[in-house]
Amino acid sequence: MFKREFRLLEQQKLELGDQQFWVNNPLSPAHLEPSIRRLGLLHPLVVRSRGTNFQIVCGFQRAKVAQHISLEHLPCFVVEASDDWQLFLYSLEDNLTIRSYNPIEISTILHKCGAQFNRSDQQILQEIAPRLGFGQNPRILELYSPLQQLDPRWHQGVADGSFSVEVASQIAGLDQSAQQALFAVYDQLRPGKNLQHELLQFLQDCARIGKKTIAGLLAEGELADSLQDDELTNAQRLDRFRQSLRRKRYPRYSQKVEDFNTILKQTKLPPTIQIRETPFFERDLYTLQFQFRNQGEFDDALAVLGNLRDNRLIKRLEELHG
Amino acid sequence: MDSAAVPCFVPEELIVEKAVEHTDLAQRILTRFADVPIARVEDAQQIWLQAQHARVRHEWQGKVLLARQRGPFLRLCPGTKKHICCLYQNLDVAAGCDLNCTYCILQGYLQSSLVTWYCNLEDLYQEVDRELTSHPEHFYRIGTGELSDSLTFDPCTHLAVDLVRFFRTRRNAILELKSKNTHVDELLEVDHGGRTVVSWSLNAAPIARSEEAAAPDIEARLRAARKVQEAGYWLGFHFDPMIDYPDWRQGYRETVDRLFSAIRPEQIAWISLGALRYPAAMDEAIRKNYPESTIVLGELLPGIDGKYRYLKTMRLEMFREMVRWIRGYSAAPVVYLCMESDEVWHKAFGWSPGSSARLKVLLDDRVRSAPK
Ligand code: SF4
Numbered sequence: 295m296f297k298r299e300f301r302l303l304e305q306q307k308l309e310l311g312d313q314q315f316w317v318n319n320p321l322s323p324a325h326l327e328p329s330i331r332r333l334g335l336l337h338p339l340v341v342r343s344r345g346t347n348f349q350i351v352c353g354f355q356r357a358k359v360a361q362h363i364s365l366e367h368l369p370c371f372v373v374e375a376s377d378d379w380q381l382f383l384y385s386l387e388d389n390l391t392i393r394s395y396n397p398i399e400i401s402t403i404l405h406k407c408g409a410q411f412n413r414s415d416q417q418i419l420q421e422i423a424p425r426l427g428f429g430q431n432p433r434i435l436e437l438y439s440p441l442q443q444l445d446p447r448w449h450q451g452v453a454d455g456s457f458s459v460e461v462a463s464q465i466a467g468l469d470q471s472a473q474q475a476l477f478a479v480y481d482q483l484r485p486g487k488n489l490q491h492e493l494l495q496f497l498q499d500c501a502r503i504g505k506k507t508i509a510g511l512l513a514e515g516e517l518a519d520s521l522q523d524d525e526l527t528n529a530q531r532l533d534r535f536r537q538s539l540r541r542k543r544y545p546r547y548s549q550k551v552e553d554f555n556t557i558l559k560q561t562k563l564p565p566t567i568q569i570r571e572t573p574f575f576e577r578d579l580y581t582l583q584f585q586f587r588n589q590g591e592f593d594d595a596l597a598v599l600g601n602l603r604d605n606r607l608i609k610r611l612e613e614l615h616g
Numbered sequence: 617m618d619s620a621a622v623p624c625f626v627p628e629e630l631i632v633e634k635a636v637e638h639t640d641l642a643q644r645i646l647t648r649f650a651d652v653p654i655a656r657v658e659d660a661q662q663i664w665l666q667a668q669h670a671r672v673r674h675e676w677q678g679k680v681l682l683a684r685q686r687g688p689f690l691r692l693c694p695g696t697k698k699h700i701c702c703l704y705q706n707l708d709v710a711a712g713c714d715l716n717c718t719y720c721i722l723q724g725y726l727q728s729s730l731v732t733w734y735c736n737l738e739d740l741y742q743e744v745d746r747e748l749t750s751h752p753e754h755f756y757r758i759g760t761g762e763l764s765d766s767l768t769f770d771p772c773t774h775l776a777v778d779l780v781r782f783f784r785t786r787r788n789a790i791l792e793l794k795s796k797n798t799h800v801d802e803l804l805e806v807d808h809g810g811r812t813v814v815s816w817s818l819n820a821a822p823i824a825r826s827e828e829a830a831a832p833d834i835e836a837r838l839r840a841a842r843k844v845q846e847a848g849y850w851l852g853f854h855f856d857p858m859i860d861y862p863d864w865r866q867g868y869r870e871t872v873d874r875l876f877s878a879i880r881p882e883q884i885a886w887i888s889l890g891a892l893r894y895p896a897a898m899d900e901a902i903r904k905n906y907p908e909s910t911i912v913l914g915e916l917l918p919g920i921d922g923k924y925r926y927l928k929t930m931r932l933e934m935f936r937e938m939v940r941w942i943r944g945y946s947a948a949p950v951v952y953l954c955m956e957s958d959e960v961w962h963k964a965f966g967w968s969p970g971s972s973a974r975l976k977v978l979l980d981d982r983v984r985s986a987p988k
Contacts, residue, residue, distance in 0.1 A: 615929070616963065
């Protein structure tokens with residue numbers, strides 16, 4: 295533990311621009327303002343003296359609010375410490391007593407450990423990962439470190455959990471134009487997390503198959519049309535986008551599904567009679583199901599089924615299996 | 617890669633489990649690689665555990681663990697449910713491979729490139745001997761190419777000839793050495809008694825170049841096969857995995873043509889066909905380990921056993937063409953499908969063995985006696 299002294303410090307003496315120990319994201323402390331206005335600062339900042347000024351170790355957001363509402367004096371613990379790394383750990387712990395870190399902050403922490411404090415991956419896994427609740431799992435580095443390369447537009451959604459960390463981490467590895475084009479799609483369609491993964495995978499695959507960029511792919515044909523169709527609700531737009539993408543990714547399978555549906559459509563079966571294929575047409579098997587409430591409906595269904603023999607339905611379904 | 621350019625594997629570090637240090641195989645390896653750094657460990661388990669946590673697969677590249685096989689050496693191939701399998705027995709003499717094919721199934725369960733050579737061979741021979749003698753009525757097809765390539769490490773271990781000699785007099789078993797490599801010279805000198813099939817995985821040449829880049833090319837494999845043919849062995853060929861790409865017809869056709877211009881069909885025991893397939897989890901592994909490979913971009917869909925496969929009509933097209941080309945040359949070898957359903961057999965071949973047991977009989981019967 296560091297030697298520390300409690301003091302009331304003038305707000306101007308705090309070096310807000312020095313971000314050596316800063317990891318917060320977003321740096322938007324608006325949510326703290328009402329309580330600080332009402333009650334003042336209940337939780338003192340932690341600072342280190344630097345000449346006549348003070349470097350902030352913990353409490354950047356509170357200091358920002360204090361500046362914003364022109365609070366003149368702030369309660370602070372002034373610590374005497376020359377070991378920056380130990381101070382950084384102290385600031386991490388201090389924040390953890392009141393909240394957990396969001397993914398963007400975790401990424402910043404990992405980045406600072408390496409770039410600013412020269413910690414190796416092994417040291418990060420031993421000293422930092424457990425503090426952040428990851429044990430010593432190296433996956434934390436794979437998943438969170440790349441977020442540093444993420445276009446800032448993505449930050450808010452990743453921080454508040456609307457975008458999956460796994461997906462954001464992959465997107466961070468793409469070039470700027472892809473990141474921006476993808477943000478426009480994800481921000482507009484707001485897919486759930488499982489779907490975020492599927493869409494990204496399909497888009498990357500389709501771009502590779504067609505030898506195009508992701509931005510180029512999104513700007514053309516059915517995909518672009520589905521995003522621009524104002525007649526649709528957002529859910530319908532997402533569905534249409536997804537279907538178009540599936541058709542691009544699995545053209546032969548999609549063609550088979552289309553052929554199957556066309557055959558059924560031409561057969562004009564009543565809604566009480568259904569024919570289903572096995573998943574992905576893997577087996578030469580169809581399931582027939584019909585509903586009836588009474589003898590009359592039962593006889594009607596049999597009559598319809600009897601007619602199916604004449605219109606080559608079964609033969610055409612057989613042919614679908616090659 | 618051409619065979620002339622394929623260097624023999626040389627370990628960069630040997631890690632020896634103390635329990636096997638004095639076995640013949642370990643001594644043979646330690647003498648041969650006296651200048652390679654050696655680490656000794658009490659329990660190989662700790663190394664496997666570390667290797668399983670490798671962040672990148674290639675982290676353990678070049679490291680070889682000499683260890684004791686804990687479980688049985690002999691295992692019935694697990695096959696896949698609701699499909700016809702050939703009821704093969706795997707003999708696990710090694711785990712890991714240096715050829716790094718992009719589609720290799722080993723990525724699914726070995727997180728790193730660490731190679732393990734099991735050295736307690738006395739246990740192996742005892743176990744196999746016990747199994748074969750206690751079920752004399754049963755015929756065993758036994759192969760070492762499941763968790764590794766059967767020949768790729770042979771210049772280091774010289775295990776293949778030991779195994780060939782061991783199986784030479786067995787009447788109810790045949791050994792299959794399945795490989796993409798060309799290290800066959802030692803095999804040519806051994807009396808094999810017709811109890812060994814030496815087999816090669818073949819592919820369309822462009823696929824071999826892109827997805828099996830560290831392995832000898834198709835021509836080199838066939839040259840090695842020809843030498844082995846001259847030495848009177850049974851031969852086998854495995855077109856597995858067949859991979860869909862725009863010119864697949866031409867690519868596979870050419871390999872079939874090359875095969876039959878190099879090899880006498882009467883000496884080919886079997887030719888297997890299998891289309892690319894893998895468990896869902898392997899998709900991620902391939903993307904991570906081989907980001908340049910395009911095999912994951914194929915139209916692979918989940919099948920009834922949960923594995924990803926090409927659409928059935930695509931597989932049928934590939935299998936039908938292959939059978940047509942192969943049968944155009946010879947009716948002699950057994951041509952069979954690996955892990956396909958009765959339905960696919962019927963549609964591709966016009967007949968089906970109907971069950972795994974029946975397929976086993978077909979394959980067993982082909983090699984009960986030495987090749988003519
Ligand atoms: S040769 Fe076989 S075992 Fe070796 S990497 Fe290729 S597929 Fe895997």
